[in-house]
Every structure is written in structure tokens, then in C-alpha cells.
Amino acid sequence: MSSSGLGIIEERGALISSLAEDLEQLLEWLSGYGKQESGGVTRLLYSEAWKEAQQALAERMRVSGLVPSFDQVGNLYGRLEGTGVALSSILTGSHVDTVKNGGLYDGAFGIAAGIVALDYLKKHFGAPRRSLEVVSFCEEEGSRFPIAYWGSGSVTGRFKLEDAAGVADMDGVRLEDAMRQAGFGAEGSHAGRGAAGPSKAERRDIAAFVEIHVEQGIVLEREQLQIGVVEAIVGQQRYTVTVTGEANHAGTTPMVWRKDAMRGASKMINWLLDAAAQQGAPLVATAGYMEVRPNVTNVIPREVAFTVDVRHTDERALELFCSRFRCCFEEIAASLGLGLHIKHWMDTSPVYMDEQLTRQVEQICERNGIAHRRMVSGAGHDVQELQSICPSAMIFVPSRAGISHSPLEHTDSLQLAEGTVVLIELLYQLAYGEGSL
Amino acid sequence: MSSSGLGIIEERGALISSLAEDLEQLLEWLSGYGKQESGGVTRLLYSEAWKEAQQALAERMRVSGLVPSFDQVGNLYGRLEGTGVALSSILTGSHVDTVKNGGLYDGAFGIAAGIVALDYLKKHFGAPRRSLEVVSFCEEEGSRFPIAYWGSGSVTGRFKLEDAAGVADMDGVRLEDAMRQAGFGAEGSHAGRGAAGPSKAERRDIAAFVEIHVEQGIVLEREQLQIGVVEAIVGQQRYTVTVTGEANHAGTTPMVWRKDAMRGASKMINWLLDAAAQQGAPLVATAGYMEVRPNVTNVIPREVAFTVDVRHTDERALELFCSRFRCCFEEIAASLGLGLHIKHWMDTSPVYMDEQLTRQVEQICERNGIAHRRMVSGAGHDVQELQSICPSAMIFVPSRAGISHSPLEHTDSLQLAEGTVVLIELLYQLAYGEGSL
Structure with a gap:
């Protein structure tokens, strides 16, 4: 890696444009699953729209040369196998579920950026040392069932399958029934598909997690910054x-x-x-x-x-x-x-991000001349779960007018691409480099 | 009149008991019109329950030897003819309509007290010098149509029949249609019944008006008083x-x-x-x-x-x-x-009661040893309309816990009777005496 960023990037403007286009297409395509008349998106956990979105994402991962697999609760992984046998993975991604009539970016952007980033890294650098995985967490919002972070909390082991018992949605549908009908749970038809083999949700083989997300606030826009380096979640x-x-x-x-x-x-x-x-x-x-x-x-x-x-x-x-x-x-x-x-x-409780990873994100911004600041996240995210099992970092891109959980949620595609460049460089350092991890 | 009150009253305790019984029976009977399962009463202007109540009251007045008559808007009068030809009348009463699921006393007590008072005066003193009338105003609350004081405001001339135009209830029923269907309005079948002849609502022949009403507040109960002498309405x-x-x-x-x-x-x-x-x-x-x-x-x-x-x-x-x-x-x-x-x-605007009448009420309380105070009414009443055309006074009796506009509204029947004794004595002074009116 040169001091001016990824060695491969010779024409930064062209890269940004190309990433922006890819991200825009991917987000537009993904928003087709659960699209509302309002222009917003509704993908409640284990609903038809949710199932179709996860299946479509699995197929999209396969096309990108990633190996898709679901775990027992419906988290979807796309894996780019590393050369370093027995080394734990570098994970990136976010959640696929939405609030009712939510925007196109909340959660979806982190998954899209992960796919685009792994596409780029595979194309330019081939197989990484550490396996790289993009995750589409099944649930973060708690919009259907009153059990937010069901996806990432199952990965860390905070939730067990048994915790589904007694949880029901507003219509009285039980979480375990909805999960089984979507093909998941202890005997789910999806669990175990793909190369990763039968897969319980809990993992102990993740070396680091990076989540990129829209800010859902007005700090970056007000201060005319491109990147928020999240040091803590309130x-x-x-x-x-x-x-x-x-x-x-x-x-x-x-x-x-x-x-x-x-x-x-x-x-x-x-x-x-x-x-x-x-x-x-x-x-x-x-x-x-x-x-x-x-x-x-x-x-x-x-x-x-x-x-x-x-x-x-x-x-x-x-x-x-x-x-x-x-x-x-x-x-x-x-x-x-x-x-x-x-x-x-x-x-x-408040959660502090890993200081070393956070510092790496800052340094990437500095080297690339990207206007950034350290900040706190006033909203909760999957990363706060993952930080309990592995060093984790979070990257914010601006939200227009701070609007979120609304069809009006918007981030300019060039800003999405700027964030994705930072993500790509961080994943490169973690998965291809000889870093301390 | 002796200085100790009505000359006829020899056994005050027996009188109070007797009046209490009469008032309780009358209020219980009247509450049968519009009685709800909750125990409350709903008599909205021109509704079936309202019509039945006014008809029943007219019949009750006739039985008491009063001459009943309706005016064009549905106010009901019961008249005890005076001997002094061309002298204007002394009026007492209150409103027959209720809020939705209201109590048994609000409005109804003033009508019942008026009937009981005229019964008593006629029985003991015969025909008065000035005609005595008890009025059952058709509407005060504004609970069905957004036009509070439609009854008393029509008597004073503040409202004309034409003001009904354009006023409708929550279901879109027009006030003029409801009025006509109840038998009132310009060509109403009820208007003109009785000895008073065809009767427009507006009157210029009232010498004084006295309204007795439950306080709907907690002042009298807290201060352990029997009578509130209302000097002003806020x-x-x-x-x-x-x-x-x-x-x-x-x-x-x-x-x-x-x-x-x-x-x-x-x-x-x-x-x-x-x-x-x-x-x-x-x-x-x-x-x-x-x-x-x-x-x-x-x-x-x-x-x-x-x-x-x-x-x-x-x-x-x-x-x-x-x-x-x-x-x-x-x-x-x-x-x-x-x-x-x-x-x-x-x-x-605030309305001040007639000072001379108010002073007369105070003196009656003093002579009878009734615990009383001057006070203001924080709620509106028909009397504030009447005061614009004739000297008017208002008498309050206590409300248990200040509760009103509720099935829980209650005043002890002995307290109702104490108030009615004051009313009887005031009406005696005004209609039988040679007072300044």
C-alpha cells in the first residue's frame, strides 16, 4: 500500500464514479424487494419480501464469486476464501430488514458496499490472506418482533434459538413459527446450504467486523464532511x-x-x-x-x-x-x-469501537484527503453486538437533512462511493496485509 | 314575611325532609328520559329522549296547576298566573338538555326546584301578584350542536330562528331540520300550544330570573357551606x-x-x-x-x-x-x-349578577342560618344570558367532590332542599311581595 492509498487506484475520480454507479444500481435493485407505493421499502423479518431479498442477495453473491450460506436464524454470508488456512475471517456488512416504509439506504447500503468492495478486491488482488465475508444480517430494527439485533445478537451468542420462544409480532405470529416457515430454525431447509456446512448462528471465527452505514443524523451534512469515524455508540x-x-x-x-x-x-x-x-x-x-x-x-x-x-x-x-x-x-x-x-x-450500555481499527479508518481518510471527523452514533447498530466478540469499526456517510426511517432518506451516490473507498482500503489492510490481527 | 324566614314554615326540619323527598322523586323520574346503562343521562337537543322529557315535564306542570307552553325553539314554560294585570313575570328554571352521559342534577335540578317551589307557593299562598313561571330551557350545553345557550339566547333575542341556518351536528343533521322534526321552528306544531298563545322565543315581559344549579366545583364542599351566592360568572x-x-x-x-x-x-x-x-x-x-x-x-x-x-x-x-x-x-x-x-x-365576557337580588339571596341565607358565601361561577349558565334582559340571580348547592358532567355527579337531597327553601323565599319576595321590582 502506498501512502496515497490503494496502489491500484490511479484515477481516483474514475473509481469513485464507477463505484457510485455500481452502488446505485445495487441499491435500486435491492429496493425492489418490499418496495412500497410511497417509494419506501418494507422488509420485515421473515416476510415474503425479506425472503425474496435474502435469496436474491445469495444469488448475487454467487455471481460475484462469493460462496453464499445461511445460518440457522437467516443471516446470509458471502465468503471469499482466504489463503491463510486456519486464519479467522474479516467480516463486513449490515442488516437487510427495514422499518415499515423505510428508506433505501439504512442497512442495505452496508450490504451493497460489502459486495462492491469484495468484487473490487477480488478483481484487483485475487484471493486474500484472511477470508473476507460480507454479511446480510437478518434483523436489526426490531420492527416486526420486539427483539432488536436478533441477527447479529445470534452471531455473538447473546441470543440462542430458544430465545425465540414466547416472542410474537403484533398479529400474534410467533417468532419461531415465522422463522420455521421462512426455512430457518433448528431444522430449517436453508440452514447448512453452501460451503460453510450446517451452520449454527454463533461464530467464534471472526477476526474483525467493519460496518458502513448512513449517519441518520445531520452532523456530517452540517459540517460538510464526507466520513464519520464512529468511536462509540451511545x-x-x-x-x-x-x-x-x-x-x-x-x-x-x-x-x-x-x-x-x-x-x-x-x-x-x-x-x-x-x-x-x-x-x-x-x-x-x-x-x-x-x-x-x-x-x-x-x-x-x-x-x-x-x-x-x-x-x-x-x-x-x-x-x-x-x-x-x-x-x-x-x-x-x-x-x-x-x-x-x-x-x-x-x-x-454505551459501546466503544476498537481504537486501533478506528485509528486505521482515520488514517485512511487522512491519506486520501477525505474530510472526516470522529463522532458518536446516537442510534444503535449491529456493530455494537459484534464488538463484544471481535475488534469492530464503523464508518458513516452523510444523510441528506438527517432524514432516516422514511422514504425521503437519501445519500448522494458519490458520497456512498467515498465511504466505500474507505471500506475497501480498510478491508485490504485487514485481509491482504500482514497487520496485527 | 317574618325575620326568621317564610311565615308558614313552622317546622323547618319537616319542610326540608318533605322537599328533599319531592325533589329526589322528581329528579329520579326525569332521569328516566335518556337514562344510560352507566346510570348517566343523555338528552341531546331535539333527540327522542329530549322530546319525551319536555312533553313529560309539560304534563307534570299541568298536573301542578301550571299552564304549560312551548316557544318556537322548544323552551317550555309552566305559568302560575298573577293577579297584577300587566305586571311582568318572575321566572325560574334551568336547562333540560345534558352532555353525553351526564349526571342527574346539572340543569334538571333547577327545573325540579322551580316546579317544587311553585307547587309550594301556590299551595300555601295562592295566586301571586306577579305571574310566576318555571322554564325548562331547551338547550344550554352545546353538546349536540355547536351553539351553546340556544334556548336562553333565543329568549333574550341574541339568537334568531335564522341563526339555526348553517349549524349542523357531528352527523351532519342540520339544526333547523332537527328543530322542525321535533315540532318546533317557525311552523312548528308545538309552538303556540297552551294559554300563552303562539309564542316566538324572544321575551320582553320578564321582571326577574333566578336560576338554582349544582356548583359543579369543590368550593362549597371544601368549605362545608350549604349555599353559594353567585355574584358573577367568569x-x-x-x-x-x-x-x-x-x-x-x-x-x-x-x-x-x-x-x-x-x-x-x-x-x-x-x-x-x-x-x-x-x-x-x-x-x-x-x-x-x-x-x-x-x-x-x-x-x-x-x-x-x-x-x-x-x-x-x-x-x-x-x-x-x-x-x-x-x-x-x-x-x-x-x-x-x-x-x-x-x-x-x-x-x-364576564357577567355580573344583579346586586340587589344577590343581596336578597344573602339576607335569606343569613335569616335562615344557612352557611353560605359569595362566589363566582367558573362555568357558564343560562342566567348569564337572562341577565342581559332582566335582573337575575344564581344560587349554588354543593356538588359531591366537585364532580360534574359524569354519572357520578351527586348532591345530597337535603342539600337540594336547603337550596330550594332559599329559592322559595326569594320567589315569594319577588312575586308576592311589594318589592321594588
Whole structure:
């Protein structure tokens, strides 16, 4: 590798254009599976659209000279065999499932970039030292079943097949039934296809994982940068706060005798958002959902329920902020004579990416003159699962206006290609080089 | 009249018991028209239940020796003819319509008390000098058609028959059609029945109006009083406030770049309710209704709409407070970069009761040793319409726990009777005495 990047790249502009075209075609083609009238895409786990997409991707991998295989839960791998016998693999990719009526890029881009990257590396450098694999994780969003990261969490061993028991979708369909009907599970017809042999989901043979993804935020666009080098994924805590007072006539009840749940809720939310704004990045806090009862103009609200979503990359700081808001909410409720119930229903810890890999991504950007910054991901990703079993890195490309989980989600194909160049160079270093891995 | 109250009342306890029994029976009987499974009552304007109730009341009046008559809009009068030819009438009563699934007392009590009072006066004193009339106003709540006080407002001349044009209920039924089908309107079959002759709704022959009603608030119960002497009915202003920001990802959008409609709304409501609490009685302010969009835990709210209901007995103070909150909301929206739209959709002025009549009510309470206080009504009543054409007074009895517009609405029958004794004595002074009217 020369100091100016991949030795093979003589005409950088031509490469970018060519990659942009390939990526655009691949994403357009993949969006055909689950395409909605709105222009958005819906590929819920184990649905028909999802099955067709995974089958089509397996075929596309085969055409590229990769060996496709499914594991028991439906994760799809495309493998480019390495020459170094007994060396563990370098993995890249993202998730194939979408939210309802989602965009064309979330998840799909990471798979497309992986396929394009392996195409390029195989064509220009032949067989790698370490096997290279692109993965299409079966599920990340948790949009159909309330079990986000079912795909990557099964790879790390956090989820076992048995964890499917008792999980059902909104229509009451059980996860294990949906999985079996899609051809997966312990006796699934797909599991074991391909060269990798019968394949349980859990793996211990991955040397490193790299995920490339759209930012889903507005930082890169605002700062006119091409690449976000993700150093951490925030931890999240989510709560439902229920404030209880007494419904009374809005005209006949003096202020001094009111137990107005809305007064308590507005004071709490005002405190929460002011405190979060004052503390600033990387802390964020959101009250996105509220329900008022009875919700009538001339009746003092009896009950107000709202959600609190707090995120931070530092676990201690996250804990401290959440303790503070809970104390403050208790004080507000007590001072107004209101009841308070705080339900804590989500708690994920922050995850730090592998520092050496992260530094390698930065150096690639620097050498190629790509405008970049270190940043945190405010959303969760498969990489946070993989980091628990192998050194992992994450690369962001800009999202237009920060829009995500929407048919309006968009990233310019040249920006997709810039990110893919960084991915290609990192995979080259990891799979072809004599690096420390 | 002796200084200890009605001369005829020798055994006060026996009178109260007897009145309590009569009132309880009458209210129970009337609640049979429109009774719901919940135990509540629904009598929407011109509905079958409403028609049956008015017809039954007309018959009940006739049995009591009153002459019943309907006017063109469906207000029902029961008249006890006075001896003083050409003297205008003394009117008492309230409204027969209810909210959906309302209580047994709101409106109905004022009609029942009027019938019981006229029964008593006729039995003990014979024909009055001034004619005495009990009225069952056709509509006060505005629960079916968006035209509250249609009944009493037609009596004062604020509404004309033509105002029915263009008014429809939620099912698209036009007010004029519903009115005609119930037998009212310009050519209605009911209009003109009875001794009063063909009767337009507007009247100029009322010397005084007295309305007795349940408080629908908690003041009397909290202060352990029997009677509220209403000196004023609050003015009301109602608004819908819409705060507009930008929906964004709750994780990936730094606090500093957010345009969080919920942050603006919570700051506004917090200001509003704190300012109202600080200013105190008779001002009240309520944010009873809120709608959040998209209302999802992990999305920063794009739009929050909420209602503001402000009431005060002093028009200037009401105006000032509303101007203040509007200025403050503008400042909050500007400081957070949010859009703001304030729709002002209700504006009624405070109404003061006739001071001389109000003083008479107080004196009756004092002479009878009835625990009472002057107070304001935080809700609107028919009396505020009548006060524009004749001296008017309002008497409150306690509401258990302040509950109203609910099947749980309740007032002890002995408390109803205490109020009715005050009404009887006031009507005696006005119709039989040689008072200043």
C-alpha cells in the first residue's frame, strides 16, 4: 500500500464514479424487494419480501464469486476464501430488514458496499490472506418482533434459538413459527446450504467486523464532511413517566386546589430538556410521546403519560443524568401533590469501537484527503453486538437533512462511493496485509 | 314575611325532609328520559329522549296547576298566573338538555326546584301578584350542536330562528331540520300550544330570573357551606396553540440543533400554569388537551398542539392575562426557533349578577342560618344570558367532590332542599311581595 492509498487506484475520480454507479444500481435493485407505493421499502423479518431479498442477495453473491450460506436464524454470508488456512475471517456488512416504509439506504447500503468492495478486491488482488465475508444480517430494527439485533445478537451468542420462544409480532405470529416457515430454525431447509456446512448462528471465527452505514443524523451534512469515524455508540435509557392528578372542571376549580397532571408533566419535561441542552453533547434527551387523559379542553388533566429517551456515550454520565431527572421529577410531583410512576423499560450500555481499527479508518481518510471527523452514533447498530466478540469499526456517510426511517432518506451516490473507498482500503489492510490481527 | 324566614314554615326540619323527598322523586323520574346503562343521562337537543322529557315535564306542570307552553325553539314554560294585570313575570328554571352521559342534577335540578317551589307557593299562598313561571330551557350545553345557550339566547333575542341556518351536528343533521322534526321552528306544531298563545322565543315581559344549579366545583364542599351566592360568572377565552419544529432522530440530533416542538410547548404550559397559580383566584388557566406529532418515543416532536382555557370575572384582567401569555409564548417560540400559531376560538365576557337580588339571596341565607358565601361561577349558565334582559340571580348547592358532567355527579337531597327553601323565599319576595321590582 502506498501512502496515497490503494496502489491500484490511479484515477481516483474514475473509481469513485464507477463505484457510485455500481452502488446505485445495487441499491435500486435491492429496493425492489418490499418496495412500497410511497417509494419506501418494507422488509420485515421473515416476510415474503425479506425472503425474496435474502435469496436474491445469495444469488448475487454467487455471481460475484462469493460462496453464499445461511445460518440457522437467516443471516446470509458471502465468503471469499482466504489463503491463510486456519486464519479467522474479516467480516463486513449490515442488516437487510427495514422499518415499515423505510428508506433505501439504512442497512442495505452496508450490504451493497460489502459486495462492491469484495468484487473490487477480488478483481484487483485475487484471493486474500484472511477470508473476507460480507454479511446480510437478518434483523436489526426490531420492527416486526420486539427483539432488536436478533441477527447479529445470534452471531455473538447473546441470543440462542430458544430465545425465540414466547416472542410474537403484533398479529400474534410467533417468532419461531415465522422463522420455521421462512426455512430457518433448528431444522430449517436453508440452514447448512453452501460451503460453510450446517451452520449454527454463533461464530467464534471472526477476526474483525467493519460496518458502513448512513449517519441518520445531520452532523456530517452540517459540517460538510464526507466520513464519520464512529468511536462509540451511545447507551440508551428509556422510560415511561406517568403523572397522576385529579380530573376537575377547568372553570370551577381554583388553581390552589388543583392536582393538574399537565402542570407536573410540563414542569418535568421543561426541566429535562433544559438540563439536557445545558449539559450538551454527547448527551441527548427526548420526550417524544405524550398521552393526556381525558384530553378535553375544559377538564383539568387527570393523567399525563410521556416517554423519556436519554442517550450518552459515557455510562456513568448516562446513569447520573437519569438519576438526576428521576429525583427532580419526584420533587416536582411531591410539590404539586401529584402521583408519579416511572417505568424503566430500556437500558443499553454505551459501546466503544476498537481504537486501533478506528485509528486505521482515520488514517485512511487522512491519506486520501477525505474530510472526516470522529463522532458518536446516537442510534444503535449491529456493530455494537459484534464488538463484544471481535475488534469492530464503523464508518458513516452523510444523510441528506438527517432524514432516516422514511422514504425521503437519501445519500448522494458519490458520497456512498467515498465511504466505500474507505471500506475497501480498510478491508485490504485487514485481509491482504500482514497487520496485527 | 317574618325575620326568621317564610311565615308558614313552622317546622323547618319537616319542610326540608318533605322537599328533599319531592325533589329526589322528581329528579329520579326525569332521569328516566335518556337514562344510560352507566346510570348517566343523555338528552341531546331535539333527540327522542329530549322530546319525551319536555312533553313529560309539560304534563307534570299541568298536573301542578301550571299552564304549560312551548316557544318556537322548544323552551317550555309552566305559568302560575298573577293577579297584577300587566305586571311582568318572575321566572325560574334551568336547562333540560345534558352532555353525553351526564349526571342527574346539572340543569334538571333547577327545573325540579322551580316546579317544587311553585307547587309550594301556590299551595300555601295562592295566586301571586306577579305571574310566576318555571322554564325548562331547551338547550344550554352545546353538546349536540355547536351553539351553546340556544334556548336562553333565543329568549333574550341574541339568537334568531335564522341563526339555526348553517349549524349542523357531528352527523351532519342540520339544526333547523332537527328543530322542525321535533315540532318546533317557525311552523312548528308545538309552538303556540297552551294559554300563552303562539309564542316566538324572544321575551320582553320578564321582571326577574333566578336560576338554582349544582356548583359543579369543590368550593362549597371544601368549605362545608350549604349555599353559594353567585355574584358573577367568569368570562372565558379559549385558544388552540400550535408549536411547530422539526421531526428528527432522537439519538443522532444534538440538542443544540434541535427544533423540538415539545420543548417549546412544555415551556409555554409551565409558564402559563405557574403564572395563573401565582395570580390566583378568580383567575384560572387550563391546558386540558394536547396532541403530539408524530408522537413516537425516539422521534423529536415536529408539532405539538394544545388548548388554553383562561377564565376571570374581570374582563380587563382576563384580557391582560391573555395578552401576557401570548407575548410570552411568542418569546419562547422565537428563542427556540419554533413556529407558533395561536387560534382564538372562544371569547365570552364576564357577567355580573344583579346586586340587589344577590343581596336578597344573602339576607335569606343569613335569616335562615344557612352557611353560605359569595362566589363566582367558573362555568357558564343560562342566567348569564337572562341577565342581559332582566335582573337575575344564581344560587349554588354543593356538588359531591366537585364532580360534574359524569354519572357520578351527586348532591345530597337535603342539600337540594336547603337550596330550594332559599329559592322559595326569594320567589315569594319577588312575586308576592311589594318589592321594588
